[in-house]
Amino acid sequence: MDMKTGELDGKCPFTGEGGSRPLLGRTNRDWWPETSNTELLNQGGKSPDPLGDDFDYVEAFNTLDYNALKADLTALMTDSQDWWPADYGHYGPFFIRMTWHAAGTYRTGDGRGGAGSGQQRFAPLNSWPDNGNLDKARRLLWPIKQKYGRNISWADLLVLAGNVAIESMGGPVFGFGGGRKDVFEPETVYWGTEEAWVDTGAETRIQPDKEWDLENPLAAIQMGLIYVNPEGPGGNPDPLQSARDMRTTFERMAMNDEETVALTAGGHAFGKAHGAAPSDTFGSSPESEVMELQGFGWLNDEEEIAAGNITTSGIEGSWSNNPTSWSHDYFRLLFKYDYELSESPAGAKLWTPVNPDPEDMAPDARDPSKKVRTIMTTADMALKMDPEYAKISTRFLENPEQLDDAFARAWFKLCHRDMGPKVRYHGPEVPSEDLIWQDPVPAGSTPSDSAVADFKAAIVGSGLTVSELVKAAWASASTYRNSDHRGGANGARVRLAPQKDWAANDPEELGKVLAKIDELRGDLSMADAIVLAGAAAVEKAAADAGNSVSVNVTTGRGDATDEHTDAESFEPLEPFADGFRNYLKTKASVKTEDMLIDKAHLLGLSIPEMTALVGGMRALGANSGNTAHGVFTDRAGQLTTDFFVNLLDMSVKWAADESSDGEEFVGTDRKTGAMKYRATRTDLIFGSNSVLRAQAEVFAESGNEQLFLDTFVSAWTKVMDADRFDLA
Numbered sequence: 060m061d062m063k064t065g066e067l068d069g070k071c072p073f074t075g076e077g078g079s080r081p082l083l084g085r086t087n088r089d090w091w092p093e094t095s096n097t098e099l100l101n102q103g104g105k106s107p108d109p110l111g112d113d114f115d116y117v118e119a120f121n122t123l124d125y126n127a128l129k130a131d132l133t134a135l136m137t138d139s140q141d142w143w144p145a146d147y148g149h150y151g152p153f154f155i156r157m158t159w160h161a162a163g164t165y166r167t168g169d170g171r172g173g174a175g176s177g178q179q180r181f182a183p184l185n186s187w188p189d190n191g192n193l194d195k196a197r198r199l200l201w202p203i204k205q206k207y208g209r210n211i212s213w214a215d216l217l218v219l220a221g222n223v224a225i226e227s228m229g230g231p232v233f234g235f236g237g238g239r240k241d242v243f244e245p246e247t248v249y250w251g252t253e254e255a256w257v258d259t260g261a262e263t264r265i266q267p268d269k270e271w272d273l274e275n276p277l278a279a280i281q282m283g284l285i286y287v288n289p290e291g292p293g294g295n296p297d298p299l300q301s302a303r304d305m306r307t308t309f310e311r312m313a314m315n316d317e318e319t320v321a322l323t324a325g326g327h328a329f330g331k332a333h334g335a336a337p338s339d340t341f342g343s344s345p346e347s348e349v350m351e352l353q354g355f356g357w358l359n360d361e362e363e364i365a366a367g368n369i370t371t372s373g374i375e376g377s378w379s380n381n382p383t384s385w386s387h388d389y390f391r392l393l394f395k396y397d398y399e400l401s402e403s404p405a406g407a408k409l410w411t412p413v414n415p416d417p418e419d420m421a422p423d424a425r426d427p428s429k430k431v432r433t434i435m436t437t438a439d440m441a442l443k444m445d446p447e448y449a450k451i452s453t454r455f456l457e458n459p460e461q462l463d464d465a466f467a468r469a470w471f472k473l474c475h476r477d478m479g480p481k482v483r484y485h486g487p488e489v490p491s492e493d494l495i496w497q498d499p500v501p502a503g504s505t506p507s508d509s510a511v512a513d514f515k516a517a518i519v520g521s522g523l524t525v526s527e528l529v530k531a532a533w534a535s536a537s538t539y540r541n542s543d544h545r546g547g548a549n550g551a552r553v554r555l556a557p558q559k560d561w562a563a564n565d566p567e568e569l570g571k572v573l574a575k576i577d578e579l580r581g582d583l584s585m586a587d588a589i590v591l592a593g594a595a596a597v598e599k600a601a602a603d604a605g606n607s608v609s610v611n612v613t614t615g616r617g618d619a620t621d622e623h624t625d626a627e628s629f630e631p632l633e634p635f636a637d638g639f640r641n642y643l644k645t646k647a648s649v650k651t652e653d654m655l656i657d658k659a660h661l662l663g664l665s666i667p668e669m670t671a672l673v674g675g676m677r678a679l680g681a682n683s684g685n686t687a688h689g690v691f692t693d694r695a696g697q698l699t700t701d702f703f704v705n706l707l708d709m710s711v712k713w714a715a716d717e718s719s720d721g722e723e724f725v726g727t728d729r730k731t732g733a734m735k736y737r738a739t740r741t742d743l744i745f746g747s748n749s750v751l752r753a754q755a756e757v758f759a760e761s762g763n764e765q766l767f768l769d770t771f772v773s774a775w776t777k778v779m780d781a782d783r784f785d786l787a
Contacts, residue, residue, distance in 0.1 A: 236486060321462060334373040375405065387456070410437070483544065522575075531592065536590065536778050555621055563634045564683075565685070674745070
């Protein structure tokens with residue numbers, strides 16, 4: 060980014076042409092430098108969770124009086140409070156927006172965001188311009204959260220409130236799954252590098268004329284937005300360009316065109332947008348307001364609030380003439396009238412119908428005796444003007460029952476996409492239908508101990524190498540992401556498209572290994588057999604080095620088929636970089652070692668676990684492409700600490716390989732100058748970074764060989780079992 064102009068100077072952090080960017084982008088302390096640094100108290104792995112790491116949210120949720128909670132939420136919808144009166148006397152639209160914005164941060168690129176941990180309570184999300192005044196929605200929920208306590212997490216409550224809101228206004232709901240776990244601090248998420256929020260003139264992240272494209276893993280079009288600018292790209296009221304942005308950002312959030320249209324129309328069937336006055340007449344965001352406001356931001360003047368002089372998006376008006384009842388008036392009005400470009404009192408661009416009939420006017424939010432014109436945003440006009448969106452919109456107009464079903468399903472997906480497999484859903488309203496985006500896996504069966512032992516003996520004697528078996532097991536399991544709980548070894552999708560053809564997996568070698576495993580597995584599922592083969596290889600590698608380890612394998616995995624797999628949706632799981640296998644597709648603008656750390660974070664690994672796995676994988680010769688980089692040993696295939704011992708050996712002098720653009724290094728003997736090793740950035744980081752070097756030194760010390768083995772095996776098992784939610 061140019062610090063003077065604010066223009067981006069690069070593209071995708073993995074594939075962009077620009078200079079190096081920090082993977083984590085702007086931090087909360089960049090935006091709010093005067094915020095108290097509570098992170099000091101979390102050093103040394105101390106958890107900020109007051110309920111303790113052992114608290115079982117699912118168990119607590121399953122003891123909840125669910126019907127009583129829903130009854131209380133339903134009553135809240137029409138219990139208007141003087142300090143924040145309900146538009147039209149009904150909070151339903153307000154809570155729908157709260158839920159949408161809690162869940163809508165999800166993106167497919169890295170699986171981060173979403174409603175799964177209640178992150179809307181914390182900065183930066185609590186203070187994004189697009190989340191304006193949602194601090195009041197959460198405060199309205201507080202008495203209910205206080206009443207039901209630990210039996211309902213904030214994460215679950217933020218979603219359930221939106222469901223109840225839709226039901227209370229007669230709208231269609233597909234179901235609800237609970238069991239989300241709260242966090243008690245902001246999660247580390249890359250939200251972008253811009254230095255300006257959307258409401259301060261920041262440009263859209265798509266600029267074709269400047270050859271900018273939306274960088275991965277981001278999904279929102281501007282910093283501080285959930286999706287797109289409703290006024291149009293960068294405030295430009297061009298419906299076709301708005302359609303371009305919508306299609307891109309909704310795809311990045313796992314929604315196709317039909318789901319995008321259904322969500323937009325269904326969400327805008329309710330409530331109104333707020334732009335009654337210029338936004339600079341109101342206060343700051345919650346994170347930057349004065350202490351006495353106790354976490355309230357934006358609008359706090361009681362007289363202005365009572366009068367309905369509220370500004371959030373800056374757009375003023377409702378989309379429907381029945382804003383607190385589910386209807387199909389949204390599409391009826393969109394296609395019935397011509398619309399002209401107008402401005403709200405806050406100066407935001409919007410569209411109003413030309414000569415609307417009196418019965419198509421909306422009630423005033425505070426005075427039902429008054430009638431006002433309905434509005435459409437530029438994003439709404441895109442559903443009429445874009446050819447593909449228009450086809451879907453017309454079909455929904457002519458077949459309203461299709462909209463009912465499509466909205467209910469898309470809303471359910473929006474709210475649950477980051478929960479992972481259906482086995483993680485709890486409560487009486489979990490739908491019985493299996494949905495393809497839930498990555499269903501048929502139930503497996505638990506083999507006998509003798510069957511497991513026979514297979515492990517057979518695979519070790521099959522002629523396949525330790526490296527080949529370890530690589531196949533890692534390729535199967537390491538797709539897991541603890542952000543949205545996708546991927547993992549269960550289902551054995553490593554043998555299906557697209558995973559079997561990913562470059563990181565060495566497809567030709569992988570095919571050979573999987574064929575042999577299939578030949579020898581007997582009644583074992585492929586998913587179990589792949590993991591067992593990796594475990595057998597690790598045990599053999601330790602034994603060959605003169606040590607004995609036992610790798611615990613939980614069996615009972617099932618095998619998915621192509622029919623269970625939405626192949627296209629798995630493409631974002633393909634590794635661009637996997638430092639554990641020393642794999643890098645191509646040089647990126649994010650440092651390769653940072654991508655290793657990011658992957659370790661998605662796998663839920665600690666620093667010692669990441670360090671042990673990298674060192675062990677190098678010793679096992681488990682690099683993609685079977686390269687020698689980082690294999691600092693003459694006994695590759697044995698599980699040793701040689702990687703750490705030789706990395707820290709001062710008889711080796713390292714120098715950059717000038718032909719590798721800073722990605723590769725050569726280690727030579729200091730006395731003779733003879734080349735000894737080759738390495739990558741993900742190898743040398745364990746000697747150059749002081750924190751990681753401290754870990755490497757422990758594993759290189761005499762007497763800590765067993766500690767290394769134990770840490771490696773524990774971390775290996777953790778990755779192999781990461782997606783075994785059925786064991787909980």
